[in-house]
Amino acid sequence: MMPVRRDVHPHLPPERISDWHERGNHITHFINALSIFFPAGERFFMDSVRNYRDQVTDPELSRAIAGFIGQEAMHTREHILYNRLMEDAGLPAAPMDRTVWKLLDLLRKILPKSWQLAHTIALEHYTAMLADGLLRDGSHMGTRSETGYAQVWTWHALEETEHKAVAYDVWNTVMKPGLYRYLLRTFTMLTTTVTFWAMVFVFHIRLVMADKTCRNKLLGFGGVIKFLWGSPGVLRKMIPEWFAYFRPGFHPWDADNRAQLARIEPLIAEIEATAIRAGASTRAPSLRGAA
Numbered sequence: 624m625m626p627v628r629r630d631v632h633p634h635l636p637p638e639r640i641s642d643w644h645e646r647g648n649h650i651t652h653f654i655n656a657l658s659i660f661f662p663a664g665e666r667f668f669m670d671s672v673r674n675y676r677d678q679v680t681d682p683e684l685s686r687a688i689a690g691f692i693g694q695e696a697m698h699t700r701e702h703i704l705y706n707r708l709m710e711d712a713g714l715p716a717a718p719m720d721r722t723v724w725k726l727l728d729l730l731r732k733i734l735p736k737s738w739q740l741a742h743t744i745a746l747e748h749y750t751a752m753l754a755d756g757l758l759r760d761g762s763h764m765g766t767r768s769e770t771g772y773a774q775v776w777t778w779h780a781l782e783e784t785e786h787k788a789v790a791y792d793v794w795n796t797v798m799k800p801g802l803y804r805y806l807l808r809t810f811t812m813l814t815t816t817v818t819f820w821a822m823v824f825v826f827h828i829r830l831v832m833a834d835k836t837c838r839n840k841l842l843g844f845g846g847v848i849k850f851l852w853g854s855p856g857v858l859r860k861m862i863p864e865w866f867a868y869f870r871p872g873f874h875p876w877d878a879d880n881r882a883q884l885a886r887i888e889p890l891i892a893e894i895e896a897t898a899i900r901a902g903a904s905t906r907a908p909s910l911r912g913a914a
């Protein structure tokens with residue numbers, strides 16, 4: 624599986640940033656909260672793989688690393704724009720983004736490089752699990768959601784699937800096999816699970832509370848619990864794959880969902896068609912500058 628960098632510009636109508644999902648503001652903000660992690664998070668992933676690039680001698684894996692970095696860079700660029708739409712709508716995306724940067728800068732300073740890579744493979748497993756759910760079940764994004772937002776997440780999910788094993792293959796290449804490698808990998812999954820979801824929870828609440836257009840602020844969280852744990856059960860359905868990570872011989876491609884990747888090229892054509900229909904002027908010049 625060879626990841627390819629694709630220069631994609633999904634069109635995100637700014638006026639829909641708070642309610643682009645068909646299930647309304649609360650689900651929209653749950654998914655928006657995930658977007659806040661990407662600029663700092665994906666930089667961290669790229670850096671922790673770059674730290675070991677020189678130790679990789681297999682030319683295939685070296686090429687995959689280049690594709691992985693290229694894809695994450697494109698995701699970062701589009702999520703910076705996405706997050707700026709939240710900020711422009713009066714939502715506190717910038718301070719939360721700074722919190723993620725501070726935390727990950729701290730990890731960069733205090734953790735050995737191997738621990739940083741362990742965090743990356745744990746979080747890449749999370750993105751792969753979320754991506755797989757989204758690609759398998761159309762109700763995660765919804766059929767009546769605003770097209771551009773559904774497209775940016777579907778594109779991201781497809782590329783996360785395409786490169787899901789790259790950081791893991793680097794890990795297996797540079798870390799000596801044995802008990803220490805297994806314990807570091809699995810222990811990090813446990814700590815990452817607690818901290819990541821605690822932060823998502825707090826960010827989600829802050830977005831909902833700051834959204835003046837959102838009615839029934841407290842009641843709406845019932846819909847989020849149903850979305851995550853009932854139907855469609857975004858988190859509930861991830862549980863088997865979360866446990867799979869603890870198998871000693873785990874590999875991301877044990878869950879073979881490569882058939883989904885046939886959707887990439889048609890999706891990119893749709894993204895371009897959507898952007899053309901919306902008109903080039905819809906992307907504000909200030910936002911272009913950020914790219």
Ligand SMILES: [Fe+2]
Binds near residue numbers: 665779
């Ligand atoms: Fe990504």
Ligand SMILES: [Fe+2]
Binds near residue numbers: 695747
């Ligand atoms: Fe990724």
